[in-house]
Amino acid sequence: MLESPTFALSLLIFFPALSTILIALMPKNQEDAVRWFTLAVTFIVMAGSIFMCLQGGHPLQFDIGESGMQMMVSKSWIPSFDITYLLGLDGISFPLVVLTTIVSFFATIASWSIKKHVKGYCILFLLLLTGMLGCFMALDFFLFYVFWEVMLLPMYFLIGVWGGPRKEYAAIKFFLYTLAGSVLMLIAILMLYFNSDLTKLSPAQLASTGVAQSIAQADEAPEAAAGRLLQEIAAGDHSKHTFNILALSAMGQSTDLFDGEYLFGWSLQRWAFILLFIGFVIKVPSVPVHTWLPDAHVEAPTPISMILAGVLLKLGGYGIIRICYPICPQAGYDLAWIICLIGVVSMVYGALAALAQKDFKRMVAYSSVSHMGYVVLGLGVWTVARGVPADSASMMAALPDWSSYWNMGVKGAMFQMIGHGVSSAGMFFMVGVVYDRVHHRNLEEFGGLYGKMPVYTALAMGIFFAGLGLPGLCGFIGEVLVVLSVWNFSGVLAIISAFVVILTAAYILWAIQRVYLGAEYKGPHEEELTPINFRECCVAIPLLILAIWFGVYPKTVFKYMDETVDAQVQTLADWTPSYVEKKAALAAEKEAAAAAATAATPMKPTTPTASTTTLPFEPQREFGEGRSLSDGEDLFSKTPQNDSVTQLQTASN
Amino acid sequence: MELNQILAEAINNTKASLWPAFAPELILCVTIFLLLIVRLFNFASRMNVFWIALAGSLVALFYAAPWEHLAPGGELPRYELFTGMLVYDSFTVFIRAILILFAVLFTIFTRLSGIPDKYDSADFYCMVLGAIIGMCLMASANHLLVVFMAVEMASVPSYALVAMQKGRRQSSEAALKYSIYGAGAAGVMLYGISLLSGMLHTAHLPTIAVQLAEMLPAMGGSEKMVLALAGLMIAVGLAFKLSAVPFHFWCPDVFEGASAEINAFLSVASKAGALALLVRICLGIGLIPSTPAGPPPAADEAVAMATLNAELGIGTAAFAVSDSLDDANEPSKSIDVAAAPQVLLAKGDTSTAAVSVGGDNLAPVRTFIAYLVAFIAVITSTFGNLAAYGQTNIKRLLAYSTVAHAGYMMLPVPVAMMLAKSHPEIAEKAIASLALYMAFYLFMNLSAFAIVAFLRNMLNSEEIADYAGLVKRTPGIVVCFAIVLFSLVGIPPLAGFIGKFAIFASLAEGYQASGFNWILMLLVFGGLNTVLSLFYYLRVVKVMAIDPEPDRASSTNWSMVSMGGAFIALVTFPLILFFIKWDLLNEWTITAARNLL
Known part of the structure; x- marks a missing residue:
């Protein structure tokens, strides 16, 4: 039983939540016992996830050679609503799970500075950990939504009770923004659910997406169960709808279920993409929905800021890469420009805002906005990386295959999430260390810390340089990959995003100058400036080591994500030409119809209704035919167009 | 004879x-x-x-x-x-x-x-x-x-x-x-x-x-x-x-x-x-x-x-x-x-x-009723949520919350009316979602008012301001009240979310099947109202959990380990337990709505 993924993954998620029961039973005055217990729990969770990183061939260890889902758990949960308890790990979620456990462990060490209501704090902290881990592992949309919301409540209290002077405002702002985004997400989930149709998927797809496993009997092959499932659906014993994210992705890519016009002339895909994207981008956060972040960070206690910047923001990026693009690829293709623009604007705006801050922590918070812009940009460069958005398939085929650039962009974004998780957690911790001593964060009133706290200053500089993106540290890799991938799409955006690096250097170096360098300390409580203690070193040193390690040897991270990202990008890249062709055909058809209409109107001025009624049907029919071509496509098979593309590419090489 | x-x-x-x-x-x-x-x-x-x-x-x-x-x-x-x-x-x-x-x-x-x-x-x-x-x-x-x-x-x-x-x-x-x-x-x-x-x-x-x-x-x-x-x-x-x-x-x-x-x-x-x-x-x-x-x-x-x-x-x-x-x-x-x-x-x-x-x-009759109920439902939930903002008395606040929830629960009725003839199975599901919401609503509101009653016995007050800093004196009751209030907002993992989810799902399905844009508007209003309602419920939680205790606080303490506490737990914990397994209840409601049309 111990080796079954069902047990292992569930335990990883729910162990922190279950241990809160024990904490609740502990006496109130035993604060240290509660802290040590919490530390032990987070350590066990971290140890578990690190064990999964090892490559020993154990069934519970992550296999880096496998591109699909691993350790999939699929159990029927609410059959009357087709909700399954579906968990799994792949190269996209696994590195983030490990990041979550590591950051949580160090945040727990940092939590020793919390003196108020320690018991309640630890309980909420562990519940938050459960929510985060569950969110990264859930593959059922309902389950994902539940975990997504589960994080809200503990976070609200953690900011609201243990926060700074304006904690209530910050907490409710955080809650409200996220709830608004998740309500939009809920609407999109329901739209997708009611448009899904399992019968359009092949048995192989049903098996690989885990739909079949939830009804499979013991020792039944997934393919056989898939066949049985299709029969049951045909007989009306089983609903054809599903919340399975993987199945919805397969539907988005290989069927036309989500392509139909939905509202105001936009397809369902586009609506769903926009609603989901808003929900995720609030979490990322990107301009213009980022305003909750500086407030939340400034008011939150140090360990919570670490979690918030280190993990919670990554959920937004994770949602975009796991849900938005695979389920709604057409909308992603069409809106790529807007997404890239949002990313670039966030980068520039965040950097400029950081430059203007007087509050140390607020500056770091805006740097997060700026850095997470790279993530959005890296994910967005996708199709645009195939040169100009092509108008026709022939044009597309004539262009070289740039999908490797998109691949680079996605990997850069993924790496940026990990790197930023380490560096921003470190930066917030470093701000917290000095705040704990002098109880202010005004950048103008620091200076000369190098002399009073040399070890701390050295560590802090290292971590801030990692945030700056200095080569050899973890911030560099992600940024450079993203900027390189953008180059191909739009020189202007690439130049702007490269320029942001200078802004980043400016605000970080300026902050270092004002806080650490200089002759003397200018603020209050000078006598409190004691050297960094052992506990704080236990957080800072490992984080700095990670930052250097990931910067010098990024393969540590890349090897876990390579296979999955390659496969997902390849799948979507293969899918793109067929969509471009369809779009071109549709546009040509529309043009022809419009031309026919204008030609027909002067001849038959008396019957305008006839021409207008026939018009909508013509493209519609073509549309349907174009779609039906793709019905037979397998998700993983290459389309003819792509073959020609690769031939061209090899020829050009 | x-x-x-x-x-x-x-x-x-x-x-x-x-x-x-x-x-x-x-x-x-x-x-x-x-x-x-x-x-x-x-x-x-x-x-x-x-x-x-x-x-x-x-x-x-x-x-x-x-x-x-x-x-x-x-x-x-x-x-x-x-x-x-x-x-x-x-x-x-x-x-x-x-x-x-x-x-x-x-x-x-x-x-x-x-x-x-x-x-x-x-x-x-x-x-x-x-x-x-x-x-x-x-x-x-x-x-x-x-x-x-x-x-x-x-x-x-x-x-x-x-x-x-x-x-x-x-x-x-x-x-x-x-x-x-x-x-x-x-x-x-x-x-x-x-x-x-x-x-x-x-x-x-x-x-x-x-x-x-x-x-x-x-x-x-x-x-x-x-x-x-x-x-x-x-x-x-x-x-x-x-x-x-x-x-x-x-x-x-x-x-x-x-x-x-x-x-x-x-x-x-x-x-x-x-x-x-x-x-x-x-x-x-x-x-x-x-x-x-x-x-x-x-x-x-x-x-x-x-x-x-x-x-x-x-x-x-x-x-x-x-x-x-x-x-x-x-x-x-x-x-x-x-x-x-x-x-x-x-x-x-x-x-x-x-x-x-x-x-x-009868189609015009159904349309008339559907529009009427839909209109009243939207107005009711929006007004209830907005009016709850200014309340300082917990009972008045919960009264407006009741008004708003009546609006939510009316939302599936127009869907059922519009689709009764063309898609009876969807109409049945809509009524079932109402029944499901009602079942959870029983626990939520009974628990909320039970807590208000026990707090009245303890504090001799029903003003929200007097709940300040309550978490220090009776953490158990505050946790339960927070669960109830968040459940009323409709946040997972609490049962209130299931009810809302079911109702929203029936609206989405109704829109899907009929293509009436106003059903989509109902869905959007429902979502908007969920966000609106967050403020005032959260304010009560904030007062209890975050605000400092007033100086003149009476020393009366109230323990959860009592008959009253047991009762509150009895009606509050189902809100969590139902979330783990609500399949049975969902099937009951679907059976309940069957043969209705």
Whole structure:
């Protein structure tokens, strides 16, 4: 039983939540016992996830050679609503799970500075950990939504009770923004659910997406169960709808279920993409929905800021890469420009805002906005990386295959999430260390810390340089990959995003100058400036080591994500030409119809209704035919167009 | 037919068909009788009548037996009782189970919070159980007269209950407001009922649908106008019971004046009954049942019963409008036949003919009702949420929250109306989502008001400001209250989210199937309201958990380890437990909504 993924993954998620029961039973005055217990729990969770990183061939260890889902758990949960308890790990979620456990462990060490209501704090902290881990592992949309919301409540209290002077405002702002985004997400989930149709998927797809496993009997092959499932659906014993994210992705890519016009002339895909994207981008956060972040960070206690910047923001990026693009690829293709623009604007705006801050922590918070812009940009460069958005398939085929650039962009974004998780957690911790001593964060009133706290200053500089993106540290890799991938799409955006690096250097170096360098300390409580203690070193040193390690040897991270990202990008890249062709055909058809209409109107001025009624049907029919071509496509098979593309590419090489 | 024979048949019929369908109500009647007897002989001084009320409602719950009738496969056929006055189907079973479960929990709750003192308890429980019977009748009403009587039966005890705290001016004021408002609304509703039944020559709901389908195409504009007016007037009465905007004004005042216990009663039981009645009336008027109400279990007996009733002159024909009885010409004959539907339907052949005649003539009626309910629902939930912002008294705040939730729960009704004909399975799911929400709503609001009541006993205050820093003194109660409030917002992993999810899902599915943009608007409004409602619920949590304790805080402490605490836990933990496994309940509600159309 111990080796079954069902047990292992569930335990990883729910162990922190279950241990809160024990904490609740502990006496109130035993604060240290509660802290040590919490530390032990987070350590066990971290140890578990690190064990999964090892490559020993154990069934519970992550296999880096496998591109699909691993350790999939699929159990029927609410059959009357087709909700399954579906968990799994792949190269996209696994590195983030490990990041979550590591950051949580160090945040727990940092939590020793919390003196108020320690018991309640630890309980909420562990519940938050459960929510985060569950969110990264859930593959059922309902389950994902539940975990997504589960994080809200503990976070609200953690900011609201243990926060700074304006904690209530910050907490409710955080809650409200996220709830608004998740309500939009809920609407999109329901739209997708009611448009899904399992019968359009092949048995192989049903098996690989885990739909079949939830009804499979013991020792039944997934393919056989898939066949049985299709029969049951045909007989009306089983609903054809599903919340399975993987199945919805397969539907988005290989069927036309989500392509139909939905509202105001936009397809369902586009609506769903926009609603989901808003929900995720609030979490990322990107301009213009980022305003909750500086407030939340400034008011939150140090360990919570670490979690918030280190993990919670990554959920937004994770949602975009796991849900938005695979389920709604057409909308992603069409809106790529807007997404890239949002990313670039966030980068520039965040950097400029950081430059203007007087509050140390607020500056770091805006740097997060700026850095997470790279993530959005890296994910967005996708199709645009195939040169100009092509108008026709022939044009597309004539262009070289740039999908490797998109691949680079996605990997850069993924790496940026990990790197930023380490560096921003470190930066917030470093701000917290000095705040704990002098109880202010005004950048103008620091200076000369190098002399009073040399070890701390050295560590802090290292971590801030990692945030700056200095080569050899973890911030560099992600940024450079993203900027390189953008180059191909739009020189202007690439130049702007490269320029942001200078802004980043400016605000970080300026902050270092004002806080650490200089002759003397200018603020209050000078006598409190004691050297960094052992506990704080236990957080800072490992984080700095990670930052250097990931910067010098990024393969540590890349090897876990390579296979999955390659496969997902390849799948979507293969899918793109067929969509471009369809779009071109549709546009040509529309043009022809419009031309026919204008030609027909002067001849038959008396019957305008006839021409207008026939018009909508013509493209519609073509549309349907174009779609039906793709019905037979397998998700993983290459389309003819792509073959020609690769031939061209090899020829050009 | 001799009298003996008639009596014997009547008894047999009662045993065969009435008892299984009507037992819970009868048991509650007996309980009330016992309560009164006990008071008469002054047993009350020797024993607490609470036990009688509790035992009575428990037995009634046992006979309501939702686990038996709602289990998959244990479907009930739909049939009519009392010659078409009431209808008995799985929806009745579900709502009745909710009401009686509430009665059980409520009895325990009032005992623990001590609101009816020893000498009042007999009266108190009599009125509570009497109102519960009225609400059960609302849930199974199949005739406009029963509609009216049931509404009054539920309302009149409520007026008295509100005034129960003798000597408290606020209570008396609240009761006066409530009863005057209620009397007005009831009068308007009665007028609407008389208009409707006057025009359609019947008050029996399925027959109304048949009549409407026949008469509507031939109606002129003014007649349609009167029909619409009658519909609006009935809607006034329903809106009053639902506390829907713009007939919600009594709600905050009454809630503030009455004790928290009565608030729980009004916000849960009264609302459940009113919503069930809304479903009954809307579906009853707008739709000719596709599954004709079959006879009670034994067919020949039912026919006998119908003829028997006809002979005794207490059949439905007696309620047929008088002018049609006076007229001896041809239409009145047909009306008489239609007015005794049980006889008709028992024969089983004319009903199908009626359905085919009905066709889609009723579509405009359904559209009218759907638009009306949708409009009121959106206004109600939005207004309720906005008005709750400014409240400083927890009971007023929860009163507005009740108003808003009534709006949410009305949302699936228009979907069910619009899709009843084209996609009956989606319409059934919509009603099922309402029933699901109602089940969770019972726990949420009962728990919320129980907490308010226990906090009142502890703090002698119902002002939100006085809850400041409560988390230090009674963390258990604050955790429970936070769970309840977040559940009311609809945040997973709490049961309130399931209800909201189910309702939103039914709206999305309705939009998907019909393509009506206004259904999508309902969905958007529902989502928007969820965000709106966050503020004021969160404010209460904030005051309790984040705000510092006032200096003059009394030292009274209240431990969760007590009977009251156990009760709060009992009604709060289901909100979490249901989330882990709500499949069974969901299937119950789907069964409950089946055969409704």
